[in-house]
Amino acid sequence: MDESYKTIIGDKTSEFQHMAGSDGVQEPRIWSSPEGGRKIEIGKQIFCNRSLNMRNILAVGFDMDYTLAQYIPETFESLAYEGTIKKLVYDLGYPQELLGWSFDWKYMVRGLVLDKKRGNILKMDRHKYVKVAYHGFQEMSKEEKVGTYGNTLIRDSFDEPDYALIDTLFSLAEAYLFAQLVDFKDSNPGKIPERADYARMYKDVRAAVDSCHRDGTLKQTVTKDPRRYINEDTSIVPMLKMLRDSGHSTFLVTNSRACNFDWLMYFDIVITGSAKPGFFHEDNRANLFEVEPESGMLRNTDNGTPMPQVGNSSPRIVLKKSNAPCQIFQGGSVGHLHKLLSIESSSQVLYVGDHIYGDILRSKKVLGWRTMLVVPELEREVKLLWSLRNSRKLLRLMRNERDQIEDQIHHMKWFLKFEDLNVDQKQKTSDGIDELESRRDQVRTSHQQDQRECHQKFHKIWGQLMKTGYQNSRFAHQVERFACLYTSQVSNLSLYSPYKYYRPCEDFMPHEFDILPL
Ligand SMILES: Nc1nc2c(ncn2[C@@H]2O[C@H](COP(=O)(O)O)[C@@H](O)[C@H]2O)c(=O)[nH]1
Numbered sequence: 001m002d003e004s005y006k007t008i009i010g011d012k013t014s015e016f017q018h019m020a021g022s023d024g025v026q027e028p029r030i031w032s033s034p035e036g037g038r039k040i041e042i043g044k045q046i047f048c049n050r051s052l053n054m055r056n057i058l059a060v061g062f063d064m065d066y067t068l069a070q071y072i073p074e075t076f077e078s079l080a081y082e083g084t085i086k087k088l089v090y091d092l093g094y095p096q097e098l099l100g101w102s103f104d105w106k107y108m109v110r111g112l113v114l115d116k117k118r119g120n121i122l123k124m125d126r127h128k129y130v131k132v133a134y135h136g137f138q139e140m141s142k143e144e145k146v147g148t149y150g151n152t153l154i155r156d157s158f159d160e161p162d163y164a165l166i167d168t169l170f171s172l173a174e175a176y177l178f179a180q181l182v183d184f185k186d187s188n189p190g191k192i193p194e195r196a197d198y199a200r201m202y203k204d205v206r207a208a209v210d211s212c213h214r215d216g217t218l219k220q221t222v223t224k225d226p227r228r229y230i231n232e233d234t235s236i237v238p239m240l241k242m243l244r245d246s247g248h249s250t251f252l253v254t255n256s257r258a259c260n261f262d263w264l265m266y267f268d269i270v271i272t273g274s275a276k277p278g279f280f281h282e283d284n285r286a287n288l289f290e291v292e293p294e295s296g297m298l299r300n301t302d303n304g305t306p307m308p309q310v311g312n313s314s315p316r317i318v319l320k321k322s323n324a325p326c327q328i329f330q331g332g333s334v335g336h337l338h339k340l341l342s343i344e345s346s347s348q349v350l351y352v353g354d355h356i357y358g359d360i361l362r363s364k365k366v367l368g369w370r371t372m373l374v375v376p377e378l379e380r381e382v383k384l385l386w387s388l389r390n391s392r393k394l395l396r397l398m399r400n401e402r403d404q405i406e407d408q409i410h411h412m413k414w415f416l417k418f419e420d421l422n423v424d425q426k427q428k429t430s431d432g433i434d435e436l437e438s439r440r441d442q443v444r445t446s447h448q449q450d451q452r453e454c455h456q457k458f459h460k461i462w463g464q465l466m467k468t469g470y471q472n473s474r475f476a477h478q479v480e481r482f483a484c485l486y487t488s489q490v491s492n493l494s495l496y497s498p499y500k501y502y503r504p505c506e507d508f509m510p511h512e513f514d515i516l517p518l
């Protein structure tokens with residue numbers, strides 16, 4: 001939320017005050033229990049794509065919104081949805097009846113791609129093949145899908161400007177509204193402002209959402225009733241404390257201009273209004289301002305070094321239970337942060353965020369920071385996966401059976417065509433082929449049906465977040481490439497030793513699967 005820092009820092013009674021809960025009272029840690037550590041439940045585990053030794057990490061950094069501050073999409077995204085509709089109607093000339101629309105917060109999922117020009121919503125696999133496609137809320141037939149996206153010679157990048165990626169939970173409301181508008185335009189062509197084609201409608205929705213974040217519409221409502229919009233997670237403060245006690249520096253880099261007052265004492269450096277992902281570019285020349293905590297006023301700095309104001313020394317907020325001053329800044333770039341934390345190599349930094357592009361992909365690609373992605377959806381996904389493990393095995397067996405039958409059919413057809421057979425043999429072979437073809441059709445139909453049902457247990461429309469059919473989804477592919485670690489909640493870090501050596505599981509190529517089964 002782009003709002004004044006002053007609101008939070010200056011008014012200690014404001015909303016986030018209630019959230020931190022425990023202020024660091026140490027409970028026995030799951031990893032340090034005398035029995036030698038207990039098993040961590042599957043939904044809370046940290047999964048590793050790339051080896052990461054926490055002993056080599058000097059500074060652990062955090063994003064704030066949807067990472068430390070766990071917004072409740074059901075209420076928070078509904079708020080964004082309602083605010084956006086009002087702006088569309090009152091500022092952008094959309095019809096009044098939009099005000100009666102409602103939001104199904106569960107309908108859209110992360111990883112989807114909006115085709116702005118065609119009004120379609122797509123889920124694709126890691127090769128960028130479109131596997132599930134809807135026009136508005138209307139499922140596209142296989143023929144339509146292949147006709148529109150199936151050309152394997154002209155491969156689309158499926159990126160901006162013609163496509164929009166739903167890569168943060170903040171985008172769920174705008175994706176849903178876009179689908180609603182597409183349906184509405186198709187059935188009421190005269191009611192949408194004349195100039196508005198699908199792409200224009202997307203642009204209007206984007207501008208309206210943006211405006212809700214900028215003008216304080218959302219912030220004001222959240223401030224009045226924070227518990228309605230943000231999940232209280234009392235394990236965050238102990239987790240931050242544990243990291244600091246183990247010798248790691250901690251920092252916060254958020255695009256928001258506000259931050260939770262109760263967390264400040266557990267960070268060495270706080271940077272608000274960071275304008276990620278631009279923040280991660282070394283050549284970013286954005287000025288770094290120091291925030292005067294009591295007033296929220298900004299002071300110029302010389303690359304992070306305080307510039308004494310005439311007649312005034314530069315004050316620091318000295319926080320309870322901490323000898324070191326917490327330094328709070330706004331703006332700047334990664335160069336400033338590295339200097340403030342005395343970071344010599346990017347690989348000494350672990351950054352934890354929720355935005356696969358803005359937090360993870362850019363910081364990894366541009367800087368080589370180590371990264372951890374927070375995926376709240378993962379907890380439910382892995383639990384379901386566990387409960388469906390036997391069905392998944394059966395599906396694999398069915399798929400193998402279908403392959404074997406197909407091979408047999410090919411073999412027998414070849415035999416029929418090229419072998420010198422008598423009439424009787426020909427008849428027998430043909431009958432055999434008919435039988436196999438009917439068996440293949442049966443297996444294929446039940447396999448398709450069971451696979452669909454299995455996916456629908458994860459999500460009725462889009463299926464499993466990390467898979468598209470048998471392939472990894474595009475989202476999963478990005479997670480695999482750019483997130484060294486991933487987990488469902490940031491506080492899962494406290495379930496592991498702060499010196500843990502995270503190691504990935506073994507990679508398997510297709511030729512190894514049958515030889516080295518698990
Ligand atoms: N101006 C816009 N701000 C947005 C939009 N979507 C989210 N946001 C705000 O960004 C920060 C994210 O904070 P971070 O801690 O995750 O870096 C938060 O304040 C959101 O309100 C948008 O579309 N436009």
Ligand SMILES: [Mg+2]
Pocket residue numbers: 063064065066067353354355
């Ligand atoms: Mg965030």
